[in-house]
Amino acid sequence: MKISEIRLYHLSAPLEEPIGNALIFFPNRQTLLVEIVAGGRSGWGEAWVAPATAAAMIEGQLAHHLIGQDPTHIRALWQAMREANEGDGIMTAISAVDMALHDLTARAYGIPLSSLLGGARRDKVLAYASGPFFKPGGHPYRDFEREIDGYLSEGFRALKLRSGFNPTDDVAAAFAARRQIGNEADLMIDFNQSCTAPRSISTAALMEEARLLWVEEPVTPTDLQGYRLAARQIETAIAGGEAIMNPAGFLPFLADGCMDILQPDIAICGGLTGVGQVVALAQMHNRPVIPHVWGSTVNFHAALHLLSTLPRHRAGGQQPFPYLEYDVGPNPLLELAGRPKVNADGTVSLPEGPGLGIELDASVLEPYVVSRKIISE
Template sequence: MKVVEIRAYLLGFAPAPPIGNASRMIRRRDFLLLELVADTGARGWGEVFASPAAAAALVRTRLAPIVLGASPHHHGRLYDRMLGTLGYDRRGPGMMAISAVDMALHDLAAQDRGVSVAEALGGALRTRLPAYASAPFITTDAAEPYGHYEAEIDSILRRNFRALKPRAGVSPRADGAMAMAVRRQVGPDVSIMVDINQGYTARAAIESARRMEEAGLLWMEEPVQPEDVAGYAAISAAVPVAIAGGEALASPAAFRDFLAAGAMSVLQPDLTVCGGYTGFLRVAALAAAYDIPVMPHVFGTVVNMRAALQAAALVTPRRGARGEYPWIEYDASANPLLEIAGALPVEADGTMLVPDAPGTGLDLQGERLAPWTGETWRLAA
């Protein structure tokens, strides 16, 4: 099997209504989907959700000559060669471009063997994962940014979720009131996490965590800027709630610094940022050395969703306050790109099944992306 063609799709949509967090309102979501086509006709898929246009340019100019004509089964060798093209760009679009290619190479290689990616990487440790709804989102345009949470949470619970991650970060006082209202609404058996989306200083995050403490949070995510090791460490030392993060970190070295400082209790590398499956497993090995839970961050299209299920199935379980890690994140906002190849349902017990079909189990034709595609290009061997 050899890669004979690379197809890129720059696509996106405008969320209706817009969704917000402590840092910004999101009125447009853009992605790069990368399709590698093999001489057998098989297609492997990868994704970039941050800096998609820049990553696409780097695939076209730097990575395509390495990948075209190569065997997907040599993904380890190809990964090293792609890393050699980065120069100074080890945490930006260059790593994101490599991530998308690595995801697609693993997808193709597993399909060629007739097994899932998890099976190809040593075998899944589980067949299902507890899912949490990544929602509701702040409405910063409204007088009451959290005012719609009650109705939206009712809808989330009707979709079988037994855990949810509302966005927080309006103010410590407002956060505390919101978290307690959510706990009263969902009762004691539903897990709650909150995501600050880098919106606070360390001092404000500590006050917010203390005001939310009685709600019994599973974790507080990204309380400060992603490279603020000292800030994360100060928060972790000051409050009992687990501090999670890492979706914006792109290398094992970056995660190492946080672990050495005791700054995070849960690691959340994103396959589209940290180097695909290869990068994710390197971070997972590092986390294991510190006995820290690791799970994929997922907030994009069906491509990363399916890849994250495969990756999470490989992670050694760690016992948390409410069952075992890892969890799988599910974007519960209105996202048409999660369902372009059929919905991945949440089961009645709040879990998602890990697909065991070849690759990631994704059957997607590029033509189906047309309603959301702004630009596409192809390169052949």
């Protein structure tokens, strides 16, 4: 079995109303889906950061390492792509290719992706609602109560608020959410890189009685000193790492003990091969990994399969980690294979089919295709 084609689909799904956080608003949802074809089978991967750039990198810098090669030689291909390209900017493109190779290989073997990753330890994973999001025009928190009611009715037992608007309203929103979800659910907040360390520290201190499970991205991703300061003074666990492209980028945070929960994104940090390296580092330092999940159903299901294989980690939540980030904002790209269902116990079940366990084809993508490219011999 040899790779015969690489098909690139740049997708964009406009939203009725922009959504965002304290740093940025999104008028649409965009991603690059990568379909790798070999032996009459396809595997799917994703790069949602700068999709047009990732597509150009795959065509210009990665494709010649792949066409004609055995797709099951995943690690060898990953190393070849990594060694031939300097810098971490290539990692989103490698991530998409690596994800697709994993999906294709598992499909070729007729097994779920979780089996290829070493075997599932659980057949369902507790999901947390990643939302509500800020709204433009008027108060950004104005729909939080209504939207949280919706998440609870869907079955979610944990949620992560966007925060960082201003300390007074941030604190009020956290306490309102805690009252609304009750004492038996988990509550987290995400500053989305929007604050300085002193502001994150002072705001988190005022939120202590809301019993937060973690505080996410209290400072910008490269501010190691800020993470150190936050970790020393914030009582709640510190989470971060979604913007780190190189698995080795987690090492300084682990060495300093200033990141309690590691959140690599499979579509950013080298795919399942790269995030597998982060998992190994995390286990050496007794830290849980909870992948950041954004983009489409492809990245979502890749994270779900990976999480099914990770060990239990007791870190203060209502249940032991791992948890699955479920983007609850409006997102047609999450629904390309049907919206993932939340069970009555707040979990999402692992698909039983081969590979990612979802079926995609070009016709499903068509309404959102901005551009496409087929690369072949």
